[in-house]
Each structure stands twice: as C-alpha cells, then as structure tokens.
Amino acid sequence: MANQFSSVWTREPRRPRTSGLRRDQIVRAAVAILDKEGLDALSMRRLGAELDAGATSLYWHVANKTELLELALDEIWGLVDDLALDRTDSLRQLLTTFAYNLRAALLDHPWSATLIGRVPAIGPQAFRLSERLRRAFADAGFQGLDIYLASGTITSFVLGQVIPVIAMENSHGGRVDRDSVLRTLDKAAADYPEMRADYRSLMPEDPGSGHAMGFDFGLLCVLDGLEARRRAQQTAPPQPATGESATPPGTGR
Missing domain, CATH: 1.10.10.60 (Homeodomain-like)
Structure with a gap:
C-alpha cells in the first residue's frame, strides 16, 4: 500500500x-x-x-521538523520577485528573469535546494509562482498540458544547474580550488588528453564564472527550445475531437 x-x-x-x-x-x-x-x-x-x-x-x-522545513522552503519560493516578473515585456524576458531570480535565491539559501523533492512544495508562495508561470505560458500561446510541461522544464533546468554546485561546495566545505581539480584530472583522465587540454584552455580560472557561463548557455538553449515548441504548437492543425476520425473525409481510408 x-x-x-x-x-x-x-x-x-x-x-x-x-x-x-x-x-x-x-x-x-x-x-x-x-x-x-x-x-x-x-x-x-x-x-x-x-x-x-x-x-x-x-x-x-x-x-515536527518536516513540517517546519515545508514552511521554510515556501519562503524561498517567495523570493522570486513578482514585480520583476511583471516588468517584463515577453515570455522570454519573464522566463529569463524567473530563472536568474530563482538561481540567486537557491544559492543565497543553499539548504533550500537540498529540500526539493524531500518535502512538498505546495505552500502559498509556491502556488503563486506556479500560477504566474502558468499565465505567462498560456498568454504566449502554449496550450493544454504543454503549459505545465514547459513550466516544469524551466524550473527543472534551474534546479539541475544549481543543485550540483551546492552539493559540490557542501562536500568540500566551500568552493573547490581549480588547481586541485586540474591535478586530479591529470591523474584520473590520463587517457583523455584532448579533454584535459580543453579544460585547461577553455574553462575560466574562477569556478563561479564557469558555473555562470554554463547557466547562461543552458538557459539560452532551453528558451530557444520552448520558443520552437510554441511556434510548432501554434501552426499545428487542430486535433480531432475524441471519437472523430483523424482521416480527412473523402479520402476513402
């Protein structure tokens, strides 16, 4: 059961x-x-x-403590600024603002990221933010289940970017020293010299800058994908109602 x-x-x-x-x-x-x-x-x-x-x-x-953590987690969802979202002129701007606001809130309160999925996020602040995203996607032309899938996609992207950073810092007591990472890679990735060379030449000296670069790149890709999905949904022919034939009349099929 x-x-x-x-x-x-x-x-x-x-x-x-x-x-x-x-x-x-x-x-x-x-x-x-x-x-x-x-x-x-x-x-x-x-x-x-x-x-x-x-x-x-x-x-x-x-x-109990679990209920206390539910209450505390909802405070973090409330840190995503409604006024900042309302000042945007397009879905893309709104989602960009949302993503950076949420990223900042999680990094400022790293304990909150470790609670995602562990305690329910169904408080008033979480629902307020979910409703704001729902309206934004619906107003932009997303339909049906795609509204909620799209909202989950942008939120999952932020969490996927932030949680590993927080986990790494928690396990090492702070930011990881880049030189120590390079020394470890030289030993562990000895069979992959090209990747090691790329890491040395392409990655920023400051790990924080590297994380920010990855976030920027990934967010652009997610936003491009959502925009393509929106356009495809708007140009797709209407689906037949349940029980109706999907074959045009007169085709003999």
Whole structure:
C-alpha cells in the first residue's frame, strides 16, 4: 500500500496562544538558523532555544521538523520577485528573469535546494509562482498540458544547474580550488588528453564564472527550445475531437 501524502499546508494555521509565538516568527527563526548553520543544525530543540520558547509553543504550530522545513522552503519560493516578473515585456524576458531570480535565491539559501523533492512544495508562495508561470505560458500561446510541461522544464533546468554546485561546495566545505581539480584530472583522465587540454584552455580560472557561463548557455538553449515548441504548437492543425476520425473525409481510408 502506498504511503499517504500529507502536508502542513492541508490544515488551517492555529492562532497563537495569549502572548505566544506566531507561526511566522517561528519560520523566520528557522530560516535564520538554516542560513547560518545549515540543515543539520536545525532541530525543534535548537529552534526553541533560539526563540527562548518551550516545546509546547513550537508544537502548537508545527508537528515536527518536516513540517517546519515545508514552511521554510515556501519562503524561498517567495523570493522570486513578482514585480520583476511583471516588468517584463515577453515570455522570454519573464522566463529569463524567473530563472536568474530563482538561481540567486537557491544559492543565497543553499539548504533550500537540498529540500526539493524531500518535502512538498505546495505552500502559498509556491502556488503563486506556479500560477504566474502558468499565465505567462498560456498568454504566449502554449496550450493544454504543454503549459505545465514547459513550466516544469524551466524550473527543472534551474534546479539541475544549481543543485550540483551546492552539493559540490557542501562536500568540500566551500568552493573547490581549480588547481586541485586540474591535478586530479591529470591523474584520473590520463587517457583523455584532448579533454584535459580543453579544460585547461577553455574553462575560466574562477569556478563561479564557469558555473555562470554554463547557466547562461543552458538557459539560452532551453528558451530557444520552448520558443520552437510554441511556434510548432501554434501552426499545428487542430486535433480531432475524441471519437472523430483523424482521416480527412473523402479520402476513402
């Protein structure tokens, strides 16, 4: 039997007790701990100490750490600036703004990227952003399921670019030294001299610049692909309704 899906967002938030903590206070304190000390440092006990509050005050609003992380993750989706998206003049500009905004939010709060897929992202900020993308794709001419597939594609691209960078830095305690990478490649990739030479001659000295270059290149490719898909969908002949023959009448087939 499959596990039941549940979320902190499926119930109404409780009103704070008299002189008690509000849920938004708890979430802000949790995000501050996550930003400063990382995911492993956050616990209900650690949060209670930060807020000078007992466990009862915390559990009045959240049942466990997983629910707390759901609330914290939704704050990150909220960092993608609505006003910046509204100032764009085309779908391409909007998606470019969205991609760079989301990338910046994840890199500024690296713990959040490790939660994608681990906790539900169905909070109000996540839905607000999803709806903004849905309207943008629909207004640009995308239809049906393509609207949601296209939205998922641009979001998945950002995550696919950012998560490996964060994972690498987490595993090495910060940015990786390029010279140490070259020394490792010289040994591990001894049978591939052309690739090693390309890496030395083509990759920027600063790893951060290399990651940014890769993001720029990939985003342009994704946007070009989505634009081609949009054009193809707009010029495609209408599909027959369910139950109708897809063969033009009079063909004898």
